[in-house]
Amino acid sequence: QSVLTQPPSASGAPGQRVTISCSGSSSNIGSNTVNWYQQLPGTAPKVLIYIDNQRPSGVPDRFSGSKSGTSASLVISGLLSEDEAYYYCAAWDDSLTGVVFGGGTKVTVL
Amino acid sequence: QVQLQESGPGQVKTSQTLSLTCTVSGGSLNSGDSYWSWIRQPAGKGLEWIGRVFRSGATNYNPSLETRITISIDTSKRQFSLKLSSVTAADTAVYYCARERAYYYNSATSNWFDSWGQGALVTVSP
Numbered sequence: 001q002s003v004l005t006q007p008p009s010a011s012g013a014p015g016q017r018v019t020i021s022c023s024g025s026s027s028n029i030g031s032n033t034v035n036w037y038q039q040l041p042g043t044a045p046k047v048l049i050y051i052d053n054q055r056p057s058g059v060p061d062r063f064s065g066s067k068s069g070t071s072a073s074l075v076i077s078g079l080l081s082e083d084e085a086y087y088y089c090a091a092w093d094d095s096l097t098g099v100v101f102g103g104g105t106k107v108t109v110l
Numbered sequence: 111q112v113q114l115q116e117s118g119p120g121q122v123k124t125s126q127t128l129s130l131t132c133t134v135s136g137g138s139l140n141s142g143d144s145y146w147s148w149i150r151q152p153a154g155k156g157l158e159w160i161g162r163v164f165r166s167g168a169t170n171y172n173p174s175l176e177t178r179i180t181i182s183i184d185t186s187k188r189q190f191s192l193k194l195s196s197v198t199a200a201d202t203a204v205y206y207c208a209r210e211r212a213y214y215y216n217s218a219t220s221n222w223f224d225s226w227g228q229g230a231l232v233t234v235s236p
Binding site: 002031032033035037043044045046047050051056088090092094096097098099100101102103104 | 147156157158159161162170171172173206210211217218219220221222223224226227228229
């Protein structure tokens with residue numbers, strides 16, 4: 001059971017928009033910033049969004065993040081086949097004094 | 111661009127100690143805005159944060175693993191290490207080392223893993 005809650009799966013046709021939610025509590029998302037990671041098959045995760053809504057250089061602007069209260073969302077606009085991957089949210093938890101991850105969401109491009 | 115590489119035995123026997131080292135290149139372990147972290151992922155499952163070490167040697171550990179973990183750093187060798195004792199089959203996983211950037215602003219912690227190693231599979235067997 002992960003501290004942060006994500007839907008196990010999400011899907012969309014090429015070009016569509018997909019939204020992945022991440023629900024936490026006042027000790028993690030409610031107090032600290034959220035990050036999103038993309039993990040392609042057989043590879044290490046890669047940061048997609050940091051500090052709630054910042055994109056590292058090289059990450060397409062099709063990916064966007066937002067946060068409200070104790071929940072966060074990742075939106076993929078204009079879905080491409082190369083976006084098929086697992087997506088994880090993460091944040092620092094003040095109560096646990098450590099990083100907590102969501103269980104991951106598998107995105108399928110139909 | 112900082113690069114990280116895990117190294118260590120790919121197999122460990124039950125009840126023994128798992129030991130991994132992460133070697134860092136292209137960057138300094140003495141950076142004041144970085145922690146050096148370990149994260150693991152059992153096959154087909156999600157990510158689990160194990161713990162982290164700062165340049166000073168200060169550590170934070172996952173409470174669920176705390177009694178079995180030691181993470182240390184050797185800045186002169188550009189390495190940090192993980193030791194996990196009394197392993198069982200449940201500790202079989204891909205182990206990643208990563209650089210964690212960390213900032214504090216308005217009482218909020220902003221941290222993210224911006225560089226990862228390729229991962230090392232460690233299998234625990236009887």
